[in-house]
Amino acid sequence: MKLWGGRFEGDTDAMAKAFGDSIFFDKALYRYDIEGSIAHATMLGATGILSEADTDAIVQGLRGILADLEAGTLTVDESCEDIHSFVETVLTERIGNPGKMLHTGRSRNDQVALDMRLYTRAEISEIRAALAGLLEVLLNLMKEHKATIMPGFTHLQKAQPVTLAHHLGAYFEMFRRDDERLRDCCRRMNYSPLGAGALAGTTYPLDREMTAELLGFDGATENSMDSVSDRDYLLELLSDLSLVMMHLSRFSEEFILWNSNEYRFITISDAYSTGSSIMPQKKNPDMAELIRGKTGRVYGALMSMLTVMKGIPLAYDKDMQEDKEVTFDAIRTAKMSLLIFTRMLATTTFHKDRMYQSTGGGFTNATDAADWLVAHGVPFRDAHGIIGRLVLYCQEQDKSLNALTLEEYRAIDPVFDETIYDAIDLENCVNRRLTKGAPSGPAMEQQIAAAERYIKERG
Ligand code: ARG
Numbered sequence: 001m002k003l004w005g006g007r008f009e010g011d012t013d014a015m016a017k018a019f020g021d022s023i024f025f026d027k028a029l030y031r032y033d034i035e036g037s038i039a040h041a042t043m044l045g046a047t048g049i050l051s052e053a054d055t056d057a058i059v060q061g062l063r064g065i066l067a068d069l070e071a072g073t074l075t076v077d078e079s080c081e082d083i084h085s086f087v088e089t090v091l092t093e094r095i096g097n098p099g100k101m102l103h104t105g106r107s108r109n110d111q112v113a114l115d116m117r118l119y120t121r122a123e124i125s126e127i128r129a130a131l132a133g134l135l136e137v138l139l140n141l142m143k144e145h146k147a148t149i150m151p152g153f154t155h156l157q158k159a160q161p162v163t164l165a166h167h168l169g170a171y172f173e174m175f176r177r178d179d180e181r182l183r184d185c186c187r188r189m190n191y192s193p194l195g196a197g198a199l200a201g202t203t204y205p206l207d208r209e210m211t212a213e214l215l216g217f218d219g220a221t222e223n224s225m226d227s228v229s230d231r232d233y234l235l236e237l238l239s240d241l242s243l244v245m246m247h248l249s250r251f252s253e254e255f256i257l258w259n260s261n262e263y264r265f266i267t268i269s270d271a272y273s274t275g276s277s278i279m280p281q282k283k284n285p286d287m288a289e290l291i292r293g294k295t296g297r298v299y300g301a302l303m304s305m306l307t308v309m310k311g312i313p314l315a316y317d318k319d320m321q322e323d324k325e326v327t328f329d330a331i332r333t334a335k336m337s338l339l340i341f342t343r344m345l346a347t348t349t350f351h352k353d354r355m356y357q358s359t360g361g362g363f364t365n366a367t368d369a370a371d372w373l374v375a376h377g378v379p380f381r382d383a384h385g386i387i388g389r390l391v392l393y394c395q396e397q398d399k400s401l402n403a404l405t406l407e408e409y410r411a412i413d414p415v416f417d418e419t420i421y422d423a424i425d426l427e428n429c430v431n432r433r434l435t436k437g438a439p440s441g442p443a444m445e446q447q448i449a450a451a452e453r454y455i456k457e458r459g
Pocket of ligand 1: 022026082108109112316318320321322
């Protein structure tokens with residue numbers, strides 16, 4: 001049933017109808033649409049705008065529709081324009097006249113604004129639950145790998161020794177911030193637009209605070225025009241999801257590198273790898289590659305919505321219907337990516353010996369050797385030059401700093417004595433880095449304690 005046929009004499013062109021209808025995707029909102037309608041009807045009854053009998057009939061009717069849709073005994077009729085028309089049509093078919101009263105004091109503009117907020121609020125809590133799962137896996141791995149030495153990189157060149165716990169701790173921080181951002185987004189959007197009407201409120205004495213409370217909002221929105229035309233919260237959500245994906249993509253990129261034959265730092269489990277149809281030796285990190293690739297879709301959703309919104313005059317315009325498909329897709333993509341990455345991370349084997357070997361082979365202790373010279377009275381800039389010459393010598397001899405004899409050290413500079421070996425020992429290099437946030441045991445304990453506290457107290 002069309003909700004707006006009265007002033008029309010001609011029919012909608014079939015292609016125009018197919019182009020404009022949103023039922024194909026907004027049917028995903030059915031639960032929120034019905035819950036919103038139940039709250040609206042309850043309020044219409046409580047304020048005396050509708051009689052008790054009509055209100056009861058509407059609420060019972062809506063509950064029945066929801067139950068039937070959940071049970072699969074009622075399916076969405078895709079010849080309707082949108083989910084709002086579908087629910088109202090079925091309601092009127094089932095209960096007759098009172099069904100036609102549901103839309104009193106309401107417009108599809110505030111209705112759809114409400115549905116999207118209820119939907120995104122529920123999805124944010126699912127995404128945050130997935131993030132919490134990832135944070136927990138990271139925390140467990142951090143505890144397990146406090147002494148697992150690995151090379152830290154800059155410019156993708158080995159730089160200084162760190163630990164796996166420290167490296168994973170960096171990701172813990174990124175995902176913790178993502179979690180906080182999503183919580184903020186939810187707090188800011190948690191106001192009810194219901195009662196804003198088409199754009200200018202309504203002449204019925206609606207109790208907007210009542211519907212807001214019934215639906216778990218922190219209050220009703222302040223301005224009716226803003227309420228029906230605001231999609232800031234979606235843009236905020238899509239920005240937050242873009243950051244989640246950016247972080248997952250960087251992590252995926254590292255997993256792909258670490259899983260390669262050249263690094264061999266990790267082995268991704270068979271459950272999250274695939275083979276090649278031609279090359280029998282291959283085991284590919286497809287899940288990580290897909291997550292890296294799907295990041296583009298989520299960024300795309302953000303750019304789409306920024307562009308959709310940028311030229312729309314107040315208040316509601318149909319352009320805004322474009323918010324749904326991209327948002328639904330971005331939410332599904334981010335949620336799946338988080339869940340898959342977490343499982344992959346939890347089942348990956350970390351090769352400590354390879355990481356250690358790689359750390360020793362790349363002069364990651366060169367800074368510590370220079371620091372030793374500084375402690376023995378050499379100005380840092382001179383120390384840098386001396387160690388640089390030592391590294392050059394090592395490369396010619398194919399040796400590491402630890403493998404040089406004291407004679408070889410002294411040939412470069414007589415200031416060296418045997419305590420240099422202690423200074424460049426990899427464990428010592430890590431454990432002397434005691435500044436807050438550094439990889440040493442004590443500094444890492446603090447990071448782990450903070451991470452534990454966050455998981456326990458995150459609201
Ligand atoms: N399908 C529409 C949307 O998603 C619902 C709102 C329709 N409002 C209107 N005035 N045509 O935005």
